[in-house]
Amino acid sequence: MTPLYLSPFIASFIVSLFLTWVLIGFSEKFKLFFAIKPRHIHKKNISRLGGIAIIASFIATIIFNPDLVLTQQLIGFLTGAIIILFFGVMDDFRALGWKKQLFFQLAVSVVIILSNIRVDYLTNPFGGMIRLDNWEIFSTPVFGSMFIIFWIVFLMNVLNWVDGIDGLAGGVGVTGAGILFFLSVSALVNQPPLGIISVALVGAVLGFLVFNFHPAKIFMGTSGAMFIGFSLAVISIFSGVKLATLVLVLAVPILDALWVILQRIKKGGSIFSGDRSHLHYRLLELGFSQRQIVVFYYILSAFFGIIALNISGLGKVAAFLIFTAIILGILMAVSLISKTREAQSQKE
Numbered sequence: 001m002t003p004l005y006l007s008p009f010i011a012s013f014i015v016s017l018f019l020t021w022v023l024i025g026f027s028e029k030f031k032l033f034f035a036i037k038p039r040h041i042h043k044k045n046i047s048r049l050g051g052i053a054i055i056a057s058f059i060a061t062i063i064f065n066p067d068l069v070l071t072q073q074l075i076g077f078l079t080g081a082i083i084i085l086f087f088g089v090m091d092d093f094r095a096l097g098w099k100k101q102l103f104f105q106l107a108v109s110v111v112i113i114l115s116n117i118r119v120d121y122l123t124n125p126f127g128g129m130i131r132l133d134n135w136e137i138f139s140t141p142v143f144g145s146m147f148i149i150f151w152i153v154f155l156m157n158v159l160n161w162v163d164g165i166d167g168l169a170g171g172v173g174v175t176g177a178g179i180l181f182f183l184s185v186s187a188l189v190n191q192p193p194l195g196i197i198s199v200a201l202v203g204a205v206l207g208f209l210v211f212n213f214h215p216a217k218i219f220m221g222t223s224g225a226m227f228i229g230f231s232l233a234v235i236s237i238f239s240g241v242k243l244a245t246l247v248l249v250l251a252v253p254i255l256d257a258l259w260v261i262l263q264r265i266k267k268g269g270s271i272f273s274g275d276r277s278h279l280h281y282r283l284l285e286l287g288f289s290q291r292q293i294v295v296f297y298y299i300l301s302a303f304f305g306i307i308a309l310n311i312s313g314l315g316k317v318a319a320f321l322i323f324t325a326i327i328l329g330i331l332m333a334v335s336l337i338s339k340t341r342e343a344q345s346q347k348e
Contacts, residue, residue, distance in 0.1 A: 016058075
């Protein structure tokens, strides 16, 4: 890794590491803890302020990096990060509810659109492009803007939902950002500024993860999880709309999120309601340890990401179909085993 990328990585890592350590002591001194809910697996008071360290270290690294120019798009990105920081911390303390969460996610997405970040087309794996700029209002592509809103809101929720056990969301986020880094510096994309942004995100999350691995001393909270999802969404748009690569990296949490949404719709419940139906919770109930589950997610995400970097076009379509079959098989098997155990326990 050249100094161009090594410097922001080290800077964000050290700042995040220090701020996380400070926040742990600060939270313990002033009893800044959140209310424990039934779905939470931790039954002792642990700070949820880790997102502050992640976001603050990332923003500081980007602002003071001499190799980056603060363009309108980058300022919009950082503005969105600041909004997430403040709203996320509020949600961690007051549990604002899914309606307010969705409103703030939509607001952050609009900030990105107003920052002149556009999606004019999507690459068609079967050849050509899918145009999203056929209809514009005030020089803003309507369909492209709708896609940006969907992509950002979806990934913010995916990362927030996967943040259920120690080190999981952070590790998945690091893997996603790492793959985006290699994509950004590749000959295909060749965007050094995106490489700097991606590697700064890797460092910021890794500095926090030092204290978040099981047993965790601090959590990233709503602010941290949603910031990681937001950042991955925006960086993937910056990188020439290379969304397929990120989808493959995040295939496990994305398909798990869609699976849970479908189950909630079938039961007539809200798709935003919090419960323990996600894959990582189910694996815990089956007797797997937190560390085993985290390693499972890490290995699959890294494996899928490496494959995604080395294939294109129809190859990614084929890979996604294969990955989907594998993950759906896992989800169905886990669901079947869980139901069988529940039925046996009821008989007893």
